[in-house]
Amino acid sequence: MVRSKDLSEAFRKKIVAAYESGKGFKKISKEFEINHSTVRKIVYKWRTFKTTANMPRSGRPSKFTPRADRKMLKEVSKTPIMSSRDLQQALATVDVKVHASTIRKRLHKFNFQGRCARRKPLLSKRNIKARLKFARENVDKEQDFCNNVL
Template sequence: MQTDSTNICERVGRSQELSESKRGPVIGCHMCNKSIRDISWLLNIPRSTVRGIITKWKQLGTTATQPPSGRPRKITERGQCMLKCTVHRSHQLSAESIAKDLQTSCGLQISTTTVCTDLHGMGFHG
C-alpha cells in the first residue's frame, strides 16, 4: 500500500511541477550520497525528475521555480476569443479596423501586426 506522499506519479501530470516541499528531500538524499536511482525509488519520483532537480540545484543553487523565458504574450486567451468572434462576425474587416474595434470594446492595446499574427496562428489566412 502506498501512502499519499509516495504516490506522486499518479497525482502529478506532466504539466505540473513538484512542490518546493517535495524537492527538498531530493536534495537531502543527494547530499547523503544517494544515487539518482535510489532517490527515485525512495521517493517514488521519476528518475528524470530527480536528475532535473539535482541539475538545477547544482547550476542555480536553488530548486525554486524560475520565471518563464521569453516575452509575455500581448493578447490573453480572452482577447483571442474576442478576436475570433470579431472575425466570425465580419470576415471583410481589415486588421487595422479589428485592432481599433478591440481597443474600443475591451481596452486591448494591440497592434495590427499582433492581430495578423494571432489570426494566422488561429488558422485565418488572407
C-alpha cells in the same frame, strides 16, 4: 514540441528533500512517477540557484492573454470580413494594444488567413436571354442529351 505544465513548487521541494535524504534519481522518479531526467533537472537547478521556484524565461512575454485570444477569435468568426484594424479597435476593449500586423500573425497561428473573395462577373442581358432560350428549347429532351451537354 508542446511544453508540458510546470510542476508545483511544493512538489519540487519534495523531490529535493528526497534527494537530500540520499535517494538516487531513478528511485525518486519511480516514487513520484515522473521522468528521471525531470528529477535530475530539478536537483541541478536547486544545486545551482538554491531555489525550486520558476526562474524568469527568456524572450518577451506575449501581450495576448487567453481572454484576448478568445475575444479575437469570437469577433472573426462572427464577422469574417473584419479587417485587422477593426480587430485592433475591438481588442482595445480587453486592454490589448497591439499593431495590426501582430493581429494578422496571431490569426495565422489559429489558421485564419486573410483572403479576398473572388470577383465573379455578372451575366449580361444577352447571356441571360441566350441561356433562357437554350433552356426552353431543350426542356423536353431526354436525360442522355443533358448528360452530353453537361
